[in-house]
Amino acid sequence: MFLRKITLLRDDVKDFNTYPFTVPAIRGMDTLDLESDVTFFVGENGSGKSTLLEAIAYKCEFNTSGGGRNNQYDVDSSEAALGDYIRLSWLPKVNQGFFLRAESFYHFASHLDQLSREDPDFNYQGYGGRSLHHQSHGESFLSLFLNRFSSKGIYLLDEPEAALSPARQLAFMRVMHQLVSNGQSQFIIATHSPILLGYPGAKIFSFDSRVIESVKYEDTEHYQLTKGFLNGKERYLEELFLP
Incomplete structure (x- = not known):
């Protein structure tokens, strides 16, 4: 671990x-102690998890539009x-x-293409050797994880599951495990994925209350709703479609 407290x-x-202090979880925030190499932020849309993740990226001097310290380009509403x-x-x-900002990943891929046009020596090293726009959405995400996430560092991911099938979410978990096992990487991830949240030993913070609180995997709404739906699909659909 590198980052210990926020x-x-x-x-x-x-x-x-x-x-952003009108957001209850942000308003009630004090100090978060990070106790694992993998930390998840969970909560409903608008609960503040992406706001905090973006602030961490800002303090790390990463491009808040998405990217690392050397990626200079602008996207509206990325302050x-x-x-x-x-x-x-x-x-x-x-x-x-x-x-990684899933919502602005298209702009990041376009930024790399611009670098390629401006610099003949830019060969997409660290991104699979070809334009991310020439790969499917899921392929481009996984290519980024496999090639760019390979050195000592902290990786901040906002909804990485947005482009990943369930099988590729599992593949991404394997990439995370390999990097964390080498003692070289720390991940902080905002997600809605019950698959990713199952990463062993991860710390999960919920933003759904007036304070940010640590929760167990089995106590997350993501786990409970998914399990309930899979175990009783007919009942869920019947209640959902009541006239």
């Missing part, structure tokens, strides 16, 4: 009635509203890594 600098916040109000505690600090 602290909200409450004394620096001038107005808790402005965004880190929380970035100036958190402190990261490291032991030791690392400067390498990557921030």
Whole structure:
């Protein structure tokens, strides 16, 4: 592990009635202790998990549109509203890594194509050797994980399951395990995937209350709803489609 704590600098916040502090989990945040090489943020849409992940990327000096420290391009609505109000505690600090935003991955792939046009020596090294636009969405994600995530660093992923089939989610878990087992990588992931959340030994933080709290895998809504649906599909559908 590299990143040990995330602290909200409450004394620096001038107005808790402005965004992002209007989000209950962010408003109630104090300090998060990261106790595992793999940490998950879970919660409903708008619960603040992506807001905090983006702020961490900002403090790591990663491009908050997606990418690493050397990827310079802009995407609208990618500013880190929380970035100036958190402190990261490291032991030791690392400067390498990557921030994946599923919603702006298209723009990141286009950024790489622009680099290729400007630099004849740019050969997509670290991205599978060819344009990410020339691969399917799922292939491009997995290509990134297999090739770019290979060195000592911290990897911040916002809904990586967006382009991955269940089988490829399992393949990604294997990539994570290999990197974590080498003691060279730390992952913080915002996700809705009950498959990814099953990663052994991971720490899960829920953003669904007024405070960010640690939860067990089996207590997540993702696990309970998925298990309930698979074990009683007819009952769920009958209740869902009641007139």
